Amino acid sequence: MKKKSLFVDYKNTRIHSTDQGKGPVVVLLHGFLENVSMWDDLAEVLSKRNRVVCIDLLGHGQSENLGYLHTMEQMSEVVAAVLKFLRVRKSIVVGHSMGGYVALAFAECFPNKVKGLCLLNSTACADSLEKQQNRDRAISVVKKNHISFIKTAVPLLFRSKNRILFNEAILKVKNEALKTSKQGVIAALEGMKIRQDKVAVLRSSHFKKMMILGEKDPVLNLASLLRQAEGTNTTLMQLSEGHMSLVENKEETIAAIKNFVKSCCVKVLSNK
Numbered sequence: 001m002k003k004k005s006l007f008v009d010y011k012n013t014r015i016h017s018t019d020q021g022k023g024p025v026v027v028l029l030h031g032f033l034e035n036v037s038m039w040d041d042l043a044e045v046l047s048k049r050n051r052v053v054c055i056d057l058l059g060h061g062q063s064e065n066l067g068y069l070h071t072m073e074q075m076s077e078v079v080a081a082v083l084k085f086l087r088v089r090k091s092i093v094v095g096h097s098m099g100g101y102v103a104l105a106f107a108e109c110f111p112n113k114v115k116g117l118c119l120l121n122s123t124a125c126a127d128s129l130e131k132q133q134n135r136d137r138a139i140s141v142v143k144k145n146h147i148s149f150i151k152t153a154v155p156l157l158f159r160s161k162n163r164i165l166f167n168e169a170i171l172k173v174k175n176e177a178l179k180t181s182k183q184g185v186i187a188a189l190e191g192m193k194i195r196q197d198k199v200a201v202l203r204s205s206h207f208k209k210m211m212i213l214g215e216k217d218p219v220l221n222l223a224s225l226l227r228q229a230e231g232t233n234t235t236l237m238q239l240s241e242g243h244m245s246l247v248e249n250k251e252e253t254i255a256a257i258k259n260f261v262k263s264c265c266v267k268v269l270s271n272k
Contacts, residue, residue: 002020003018003019003020003043003047004018004019004020005017005018006018006019007062008081008082008085010066010077010078010081010082011066013058013063013064013065013066014062014063014064015055015056015058015063015064015078015081015082016036016055016056016061016062016063017036017053017054017055017056017082018036018043018052018053018054019051019052019053019086020043020047020051020052021043021046021047021048021049021050021051021052022050022051023049023050023051023265024050024051024091024092024115024261024264024265025050025051025052025053025083025088025090025091025092026046026050026051026052026053026091026092026093026094026261027053027054027055027079027083027088027091027092027093027094028042028043028052028053028054028055028094028095028099029055029057029079029093029094029095029096029099029100029102029103030054030056030057030060030061030096030098030099031095031096031097031098031099031100031121031122032097032098032188032189032192033060033150033153033154033176033177033180033185034060034096034097034099034173034176034177035056035060035061035062035176035179035180036054036055036056036061037061037176038096038173038176038246039052039054039246041246041250041254042246042253042254042257045254045258046257046258046261049261049262050092050261050265051088053082053083053086053088053091055078055079055082057070057075057078057098057099057102057188058070058074058075058078058184058187058188059180059181059183059184059185059187059188060180060184060188061179061180063078065181065183065184065187066187067187068183068186068187068190069187069190069191069194070184070187070188070190070191071105071191071194071195072098072101072102072104072105072191072192072195073105073109074191075102075105075191076102076103076105076106076108076109076110077109079093079102079106080106080109080110080113083113089113090112090113090114090115091113091114091115092114092115092116092117092118092260092261092264092265093106093107093114093116093117093118094117094118094120094257095117095118095119095120095122096120096121096122096246097120097121097122097219097243098122098188098192099120099122100119100120100121100122100123100124101122101123101192101195101198103117103118103119103122104117104119104124104198104201104202105195105198107201107205107207108198108201111205111207114205114207115207115208115264115265116207116208116209116210116260116261116263116264117205117207117208117209117210118209118210118211118212118257118260119209119210119211119212120212120245120246120253120257121212121213121214121217121219121220121243121244121245122211122220123220123224123225123228124197124198124199124201124202124228125197125198125199125224125228126195126196126197126198127192127193127195131193132193135189135190135192135193136193138153138189139186139189139190142182142185142186142189143182143186146180146181146182146185146186147178149185150174150177150178150180150185151174151178153177154170154173154174154177155170155174156218156219157173157218157219157242157243157244158170158218158241158242158243158244158247158248159214159216159217159218159241159242159248160218162241162242162248166247166248169247170247173244173247199228199232202228202229202232202234203231203232207264208235208260208263208264209232209233209234209235210234210235210236210237210256210260211225211229211234211235211236211237212237212239212245212253212256212257213225213226213236213237213238213239214238214239214240214241214242214243214244214245214248214249215238215239215240215241216240216241216242217242217243218242218243219242219243220243222238235260237252237256239252239253
């Protein structure tokens with residue numbers, strides 16, 4: 001399906017998104033240092049049956065910065081603004097890593113606008129003290145040389161053995177990441193550092209939920225992810241590789257998300 005690129009004004013800040021296909025709406029939210037381009041292959045598949053909206057989050061891709069700090073709630077308000085502009089009332093939201101944090105904030109702030117929620121290599125837990133300290137160290141590095149930070153950070157998202165196997169794909173991810181401004185990188189790190197625990201959102205929500213996990217994810221702890229999903233009625237899918245499932249387990253990830261979207265769109269017929 002033909003893809004349209006558009007810009008929406010949010011608090012005097014230009015927000016970029018893409019829109020393609022027809023049918024029930026799926027919103028795709030990228031992770032830290034990523035942009036809408038990461039969804040190209042998945043969006044092409046989903047747009048055969050769905051309307052697919054991909055949004056460049058604040059300070060990423062072609063979207064501008066709003067300030068020094070971009071909270072997950074601010075980013076979720078940006079998502080709401082784009083969907084309002086597009087006249088989308090309800091959607092299935094898929095978020096990768098940081099995009100999952102934004103998806104959870106969106107689900108908490110706008111529960112009636114969510115038909116389904118898929119967390120791809122993401123977590124509902126807040127940063128631990130150690131992780132917050134790591135964010136602060138990262139911010140210090142970014143302030144000195146954000147190009148060097150990005151070039152170092154991107155390969156570390158992949159399982160160690162895959163850093164050679166997926167060398168070409170990593171180079172592509174890195175080149176897209178280098179389009180992120182220094183301010184955008186810092187604002188996202190600051191926002192992720194202070195985000196609140198959202199496990200309650202998984203527990204209390206009634207829409208369909210799914211978590212796609214990488215068993216060898218170098219960023220997230222698998223055991224912690226399994227624990228937070230307990231008692232939340234969340235479907236789990238464990239894949240064999242790292243944090244970048246759309247690259248490292250591409251076919252399985254696309255199939256899983258496609259099936260999840262389909263399940264969210266099935267109309268339940270009541271017996272009369």
